[in-house]
Amino acid sequence: MEMKNAVTGLSALAHEGRLKAFRLLVRAGHDGIAAGELARRLEVPPNTLSSNLAILSHAGLIESRRAGKSVIYSVQYAHMTALLQFLMEDCCGGSTEICTPLRELALACGAADT
Amino acid sequence: MEMKNAVTGLSALAHEGRLKAFRLLVRAGHDGIAAGELARRLEVPPNTLSSNLAILSHAGLIESRRAGKSVIYSVQYAHMTALLQFLMEDCCGGSTEICTPLRELALACGAADT
DNA sequence: TCCATGATTCTGCGATATTCGAAATGAGAG
DNA sequence: CTCTCATTTCGAATATCGCAGAATCATGGA
Numbered sequence: 001m002e003m004k005n006a007v008t009g010l011s012a013l014a015h016e017g018r019l020k021a022f023r024l025l026v027r028a029g030h031d032g033i034a035a036g037e038l039a040r041r042l043e044v045p046p047n048t049l050s051s052n053l054a055i056l057s058h059a060g061l062i063e064s065r066r067a068g069k070s071v072i073y074s075v076q077y078a079h080m081t082a083l084l085q086f087l088m089e090d091c092c093g094g095s096t097e098i099c100t101p102l103r104e105l106a107l108a109c110g111a112a113d114t
Numbered sequence: 115m116e117m118k119n120a121v122t123g124l125s126a127l128a129h130e131g132r133l134k135a136f137r138l139l140v141r142a143g144h145d146g147i148a149a150g151e152l153a154r155r156l157e158v159p160p161n162t163l164s165s166n167l168a169i170l171s172h173a174g175l176i177e178s179r180r181a182g183k184s185v186i187y188s189v190q191y192a193h194m195t196a197l198l199q200f201l202m203e204d205c206c207g208g209s210t211e212i213c214t215p216l217r218e219l220a221l222a223c224g225a226a227d228t
Numbered sequence: 229t230c231c232a233t234g235a236t237t238c239t240g241c242g243a244t245a246t247t248c249g250a251a252a253t254g255a256g257a258g
Numbered sequence: 259c260t261c262t263c264a265t266t267t268c269g270a271a272t273a274t275c276g277c278a279g280a281a282t283c284a285t286g287g288a
Contacts, residue, residue, distance in 0.1 A: 003130060003133065003134070004130070006133065007128055007129065007130050007133055010124050010127045010128035010133070011128035013124045013128075013201075014121055014124035014125035014127075014128040015121065015245095015246090016117060016118070016121050017246095019117065019120060019121055019124070020117070023204055026204050026205055027204045029212065030212075034264085035264075035265060035266090036263095036264060036265075039265095045247085045248060045249090046264080046265065046266085047247090047248065047249080047250095047265080047266070047267085048246085048247060048248060049265095050265060050266055050267085051246085051247085051248095051266085051267090052246095054266085054267095066254085066255085068255070068256070068264095069254085069255055069256065069262095069263060069264050069265085070264065070265085071264075071265065071266090077205075077212050077213075077215075078215070080201075080205075081215045081216055084198060084201065084202070084216060087127075087194075087198065088198070090137055090140050090141045091140055091191075091194075098143065098144075098191050101191075101192075101195045102195055102198060103221060107217060107221075129275095129276085131276095148234085148235095149234075149235060149236090150233090150234060150235075153235095159277085159278060159279090160234080160235065160236085161235085161236070161237080161277090161278065161279085161280095162276085162277060162278065163235095164235060164236050164237085165236085165237085165276085165277090166276095168236080168237095180284085180285085182234090182285070182286070183232095183233060183234050183235085183284080183285050183286065184234065184235085184285095185234080185235060185236090
């Protein structure tokens with residue numbers, strides 16, 4: 001991940017409406033959510049949501065596929081991971097203990113129900 | 115971490131100059147870096163950097179302490195971790211395997227030299 | 229006290245972002 | 259083909275951000 005890609009991704013997420021949409025999509029997993037249903041759940045006009053989804057999509061954070069009359073959006077988890085990695089990658093330069101909390105939350109993430 | 119705090123933090127990081135400054139500070143660890151030296155390393159005017167550091171500081175991502183005539187900035191790792199956690203926390207709602215890469219990079223982070 | 233140094237605040241203007249009504253596009257049904 | 263639903267694109271008003279020159283504040287030394 002390069003600096004400019006990271007800035008683009010962070011800019012895309014640095015907006016309440018887009019961040020809410022992104023988090024809904026994160027929860028939805030690979031199945032994704034249709035643009036119209038997303039607009040209904042977030043209570044925003046379809047055209048406003050559409051431009052915001054375009055920004056997230058241009059940043060590489062989400063992707064879209066057409067299913068009949070609907071367009072389904074879903075998260076590009078690889079890109080999301082790369083962005084998080086970019087923010088984390090130098091965190092051990094200072095002292096190792098700094099990123100221990102990060103390790104713990106990541107471990108808890110994959111083992112939420114064990 | 116609430117939504118608005120997250121948006122504030124992401125907005126603060128969604129700027130090339132601020133992101134570069136933040137990453138330098140992340141590498142510097144708890145010792146931090148003086149504002150003047152940061153401005154020299156980043157090759158930006160001191161007043162421009164100062165306002166950008168104020169934005170990062172207001173977002174809770176960094177803190178400052180005075181040391182003689184210099185002001186030392188350093189990362190607030192707890193807040194940084196909280197922000198990353200906010201982005202990760204729902205990633206297992208869909209399927210567990212999604213966040214496996216996140217676990218791996220977090221594990222590698224704390225064990226870079228093993 | 230007076231000066232030098234480091235850092236911040238003030239200020240103004242140009243650039244960019246956000247929003248949503250209206251119009252256009254794409255896709256299936258009859 | 260036409261109608262309708264779902265979504266996107268256009269356009270223009272409004273708001274916000276980013277930058278750097280100049281002035282101001284804070285600290286330490288002579």
